Amino acid sequence: MTDTTAPVLEMKAVDKSFGPIDVLHEITLKVRAGEVLCLLGDNGAGKSTLIKTLSGVHKPTRGEMLMDGKPVTFSGPKEAQAAGIATVHQFGGTYPLMSVGRNFFIGQEPTKGWGPFKVFDRHKANAIAVEAVQNFGITRITDGDRLCGGLSGGERQSLAIARAVHFGARVLILDEPTAALGVKQAAHVLRIVGEARRRGLAVIFITHQVMHAMAVGDHFAVLIRGAIAADFRRDEKSREEIADLMAGGESMADLEASIDGYMDTHDGHAPPPTA
Amino acid sequence: MTMETTSQTSGPSRPATSTPFSVGALFRRPETGAFMGMVLVFAFFAYFGFDRNFLSPYGTSSWVNMASTVGIIAIPIGFLMIAGELDISIGAMVPAAKMSMAIAVGYYGLPVGIGLLITFGLAAFVGWVNGMLVTRTNVPSLIVTLATLFAVSGLTLFLSLWLTDTTSQALTSPAWAKAMFGDYHAWGFQSSVFWWLGMAAVLYYVLHLSPWGNWIFALGGDKESARNAGIPIDKLKIALFMLAAMAAALSGTCEAILSNSATTTTNFALIFNCIIAVVVGGVLLTGGFGTVAGVFFGTATLAIVQQGIGYTPFDRNLSSLIIGVMLLIAVLMNDTFRNMATSMSASKKGK
Ligand SMILES: Nc1ncnc2c1ncn2[C@@H]1O[C@H](COP(=O)(O)OP(=O)(O)OP(=O)(O)O)[C@@H](O)[C@H]1O
Ligand SMILES: [Mg+2]
Numbered sequence: 256m257t258d259t260t261a262p263v264l265e266m267k268a269v270d271k272s273f274g275p276i277d278v279l280h281e282i283t284l285k286v287r288a289g290e291v292l293c294l295l296g297d298n299g300a301g302k303s304t305l306i307k308t309l310s311g312v313h314k315p316t317r318g319e320m321l322m323d324g325k326p327v328t329f330s331g332p333k334e335a336q337a338a339g340i341a342t343v344h345q346f347g348g349t350y351p352l353m354s355v356g357r358n359f360f361i362g363q364e365p366t367k368g369w370g371p372f373k374v375f376d377r378h379k380a381n382a383i384a385v386e387a388v389q390n391f392g393i394t395r396i397t398d399g400d401r402l403c404g405g406l407s408g409g410e411r412q413s414l415a416i417a418r419a420v421h422f423g424a425r426v427l428i429l430d431e432p433t434a435a436l437g438v439k440q441a442a443h444v445l446r447i448v449g450e451a452r453r454r455g456l457a458v459i460f461i462t463h464q465v466m467h468a469m470a471v472g473d474h475f476a477v478l479i480r481g482a483i484a485a486d487f488r489r490d491e492k493s494r495e496e497i498a499d500l501m502a503g504g505e506s507m508a509d510l511e512a513s514i515d516g517y518m519d520t521h522d523g524h525a526p527p528p529t530a
Numbered sequence: 531m532t533m534e535t536t537s538q539t540s541g542p543s544r545p546a547t548s549t550p551f552s553v554g555a556l557f558r559r560p561e562t563g564a565f566m567g568m569v570l571v572f573a574f575f576a577y578f579g580f581d582r583n584f585l586s587p588y589g590t591s592s593w594v595n596m597a598s599t600v601g602i603i604a605i606p607i608g609f610l611m612i613a614g615e616l617d618i619s620i621g622a623m624v625p626a627a628k629m630s631m632a633i634a635v636g637y638y639g640l641p642v643g644i645g646l647l648i649t650f651g652l653a654a655f656v657g658w659v660n661g662m663l664v665t666r667t668n669v670p671s672l673i674v675t676l677a678t679l680f681a682v683s684g685l686t687l688f689l690s691l692w693l694t695d696t697t698s699q700a701l702t703s704p705a706w707a708k709a710m711f712g713d714y715h716a717w718g719f720q721s722s723v724f725w726w727l728g729m730a731a732v733l734y735y736v737l738h739l740s741p742w743g744n745w746i747f748a749l750g751g752d753k754e755s756a757r758n759a760g761i762p763i764d765k766l767k768i769a770l771f772m773l774a775a776m777a778a779a780l781s782g783t784c785e786a787i788l789s790n791s792a793t794t795t796t797n798f799a800l801i802f803n804c805i806i807a808v809v810v811g812g813v814l815l816t817g818g819f820g821t822v823a824g825v826f827f828g829t830a831t832l833a834i835v836q837q838g839i840g841y842t843p844f845d846r847n848l849s850s851l852i853i854g855v856m857l858l859i860a861v862l863m864n865d866t867f868r869n870m871a872t873s874m875s876a877s878k879k880g881k
Pocket of ligand 2: 302303304345430
């Protein structure tokens with residue numbers, strides 16, 4: 256992997272504001288085929304806003320987005336999906352009172368029949384959905400007609416990821432996909448990310464866990480208050496430096512030391528959070 | 531992954547991934563509850579109303595006719611409730627449609643076709659305004675449509691007086707319009723019964739068979755996720771409000787042509803009847819779930835109680851008591867269903 260391959264998806268000086276609130280500022284970012292971009296940053300840094308802009312949910316206020324070097328504008332998530340961008344958003348994504356099969360194909364329903372009398376192909380949807388989640392290691396799901404609400408939080412998250420993997424032809428965006436997952440499923444997500452990279456997809460991966468970021472990231476971008484504070488390749492920084500950047504610029508060692516010091520003098524209690 | 535799981539998934543014959551049809555599964559379906567309720571209520575009135583001909587053709591058509599005028603509107607209201615919204619402005623849309631037909635055809639003598647065009651155009655507009663207000667302002671639809679309920683009812687009254695100087699208007703329609711919208715057919719069934727059955731069939735297709743149904747459920751289940759999934763949620767909502775208003779116009783048109791007259795009186799009872807039919811039919815008040823069949827049975831149940839009471843020795847006023855109790859039972863059952871559905875372990879078949 257070198258910088259000579261054309262980026263699949265690129266942001267050029269993108270700003271995003273909601274009314275008077277500026278959330279993203281001058282974001283310039285590239286993600287290449289066969290590369291995992293880890294998007295790091297504190298809570299509220301603007302990571303979800305950034306990927307929602309990439310997946311067509313938000314329109315950039317200023318700036319330009321390019322796909323395969325050509326400028327693109329997505330009028331909505333459908334167009335981004337059609338361009339091969341599949342996203343697992345941080346929250347939601349599954350509907351408890353709908354079946355596994357219907358959940359899997361939400362917005363992209365397989366149909367049979369002709370003309371205007373198209374019918375949702377329930378058997379096909381169920382078969383594909385069950386196979387996809389079983390491949391994901393959730394072998395408890397054998398019936399695509401089962402309501403999604405009966406699944407655990409992690410199983411539902413796995414369903415959402417399996418769906419994105421199924422539909423993501425070019426770009427796979429995962430917003431904190433491992434947050435609700437157990438150790439085994441989280442490891443599986445990391446394997447999936449590795450697999451997607453091997454198949455030549457561009458992956459954008461958001462996480463707060465240094466371990467996960469280090470395990471799959473080729474390229475790291477750190478967002479602080481809506482601006483890119485650091486952008487580097489895996490081999491350019493040490494593990495400690497990356498951990499420090501993820502903590503919002505403060506040195507992790509200092510942070511740990513201060514907590515330890517506090518705990519020593521306060522009967523082992525952690526310090527109250529500072530405002 | 532373990533050996534076990536691989537051997538399970540890689541058999542020569544693929545395991546069934548859809549629930550096969552079975553009697554047990556049929557009983558777990560939510561509309562089954564609505565159906566059982568209807569059978570129970572029907573049996574009750576069939577027994578106590580037998581002597582007074584509840585089961586005769588005319589006894590039957592009396593409740594089926596009433597069910598049809600409510601049912602035409604209740605199914606679209608059910609769609610809205612599944613999508614997480616409500617429309618109570620239908621209580622004003624029905625008399626507005628009646629007056630519009632009566633004024634256009636009865637007072638100005640326009641052809642029925644033109645009257646229909648004006649009436650359904652007005653209804654589409656009212657629905658569009660409802661939808662726009664709800665999607666653009668994020669004010670709860672109960673409040674928005676409460677406002678439009680009064681606005682439409684006020685406008686109907688004002689325009690009727692302004693144009694015709696009266697609040698009730700006679701209307702005569704040609705034979706084809708009578709037959710199509712408002713006549714008594716065999717056994718005393720009104721034309722609206724056929725519209726009800728037709729709409730139920732078409733809307734069953736829309737909700738349960740077509741991809742749009744998926745969108746409606748998703749919209750009510752999780753609006754944000756539905757938006758993220760690329761479902762045009764605003765357009766969909768506006769379309770549903772337009773459907774509800776136009777269904778109200780259809781019901782009103784049928785009534786006006788049947789009775790050859792129209793008045794401006796706002797139909798508050800209809801609002802309650804629709805909501806009761808939808809809830810008794812198993813649609814969740816919180817949205818995200820419901821069936822056309824359930825609403826169909828719920829409407830029938832309501833009509834059986836309201837019309838059937840007259841065929842029994844009981845006091846007429848008791849029908850409201852029965853409906854109140856039924857509504858409570860239905861809400862409790864719907865709640866139980868939701869809790870079961872969202873907490874049921876998926877591992878029942880695992881072993
Ligand atoms: N639709 C919106 N309207 C107004 N402000 C918004 C909107 N969406 C996000 N924001 C603001 O943008 C900022 C960044 O939010 P965002 O969700 O992108 O953060 P994040 O980096 O994903 O945080 P986390 O790690 O907690 O998920 C927050 O201050 C948030 O309040
Ligand atoms: Mg976020």
